[in-house]
Amino acid sequence: xxxxxxxxxxxxxxxxxxxxxxxxxxxxxxxxxxxxxxxxxxxxxxxxxxxxxxxxxxxxxxxxxxxxxxxxxxxxxxxxxxxxxxxxxxxxxxxxxxxxxxxxxxxxxxxxxxxxxxxxxxxxxxxxxxxxxxxxxxxxxxxxxxxxxxxxxxxxxxxxxxxxxxxxxxxxxxxxxxxxxxxxxxxxxxxxxxxxxxxxxxxxxxxxxxxxxxxxx
Ligand SMILES: CC(C)(COP(=O)(O)OP(=O)(O)OC[C@H]1O[C@@H](n2cnc3c(N)ncnc32)[C@H](O)[C@@H]1OP(=O)(O)O)[C@@H](O)C(=O)NCCC(=O)NCCS
Numbered sequence: 001x002x003x004x005x006x007x008x009x010x011x012x013x014x015x016x017x018x019x020x021x022x023x024x025x026x027x028x029x030x031x032x033x034x035x036x037x038x039x040x041x042x043x044x045x046x047x048x049x050x051x052x053x054x055x056x057x058x059x060x061x062x063x064x065x066x067x068x069x070x071x072x073x074x075x076x077x078x079x080x081x082x083x084x085x086x087x088x089x090x091x092x093x094x095x096x097x098x099x100x101x102x103x104x105x106x107x108x109x110x111x112x113x114x115x116x117x118x119x120x121x122x123x124x125x126x127x128x129x130x131x132x133x134x135x136x137x138x139x140x141x142x143x144x145x146x147x148x149x150x151x152x153x154x155x156x157x158x159x160x161x162x163x164x165x166x167x168x169x170x171x172x173x174x175x176x177x178x179x180x181x182x183x184x185x186x187x188x189x190x191x192x193x194x195x196x197x198x199x200x201x202x203x204x205x206x207x208x209x210x211x212x213x214x215x216x217x
Pocket of ligand 1: 064065066068069123124125126127128131132133134135136137138139158159160164165166167168169170171173
């Protein structure tokens with residue numbers, strides 16, 4: 001897949017908008033979702049002003065989670081990376097984030113459409129360590145799939161660390177197939193059924209976006 005040039009990200013987000021550790025505000029926007037352990041999150045699309053939330057979430061990831069997400073050691077997110085990860089156009093680049101009740105970012109899933117194959121997109125998902133194993137990764141990827149279907153994306157690919165047991169389990173749960181292996185990596189592919197075949201899509205239409213959604217296993 002051809003990866004876009006991060007340094008060419010749109011410059012509208014000022015460098016100083018990155019303020020890790022700024023006071024979080026209670027989450028009031030987004031769809032309320034109750035996870036399987038009873039904890040509550042709000043889920044919404046990422047915005048260009050979310051760089052501080054992203055930086056804060058990254059700071060709370062364990063070194064292992066960072067390595068699994070970025071396929072190598074990663075200690076910081078640069079201002080250019082924060083700009084890029086929050087400059088979503090909701091068509092070729094979508095990101096959906098989860099906020100805890102105190103307004104902190106606890107998980108994010110994104111796709112980036114393949115420049116050479118517009119029906120395919122590469123995905124990445126990250127859940128802050130304290131929030132893993134509650135079903136949030138599944139929830140975010142299900143919602144991301146619904147968004148992708150509506151903009152003509154028919155399959156997701158994910159390049160992962162070959163040792164990433166969590167993502168292997170998540171991939172299995174979502175019906176992914178192992179598409180290939182590289183040195184230390186595994187690539188998964190998820191075929192996306194058309195929107196009208198998605199139960200989640202029907203339920204979210206029926207319930208309305210502001211109703212709490214209780215998540216099943
Ligand atoms: C991979 C990751 C996103 C999973 O998120 P999560 O919210 O913990 O996942 P869920 O709770 O939705 O679990 C979904 C399935 O994944 C599998 N799974 C999750 N964590 C697992 C673990 N530690 N070991 C084995 N399987 C695991 C299980 O099959 C689980 O289904 P089940 O709970 O019904 O058995 C999360 O562990 C993470 O952010 N890891 C660090 C970053 C990363 O690896 N990103 C992937 C790069 S693409």
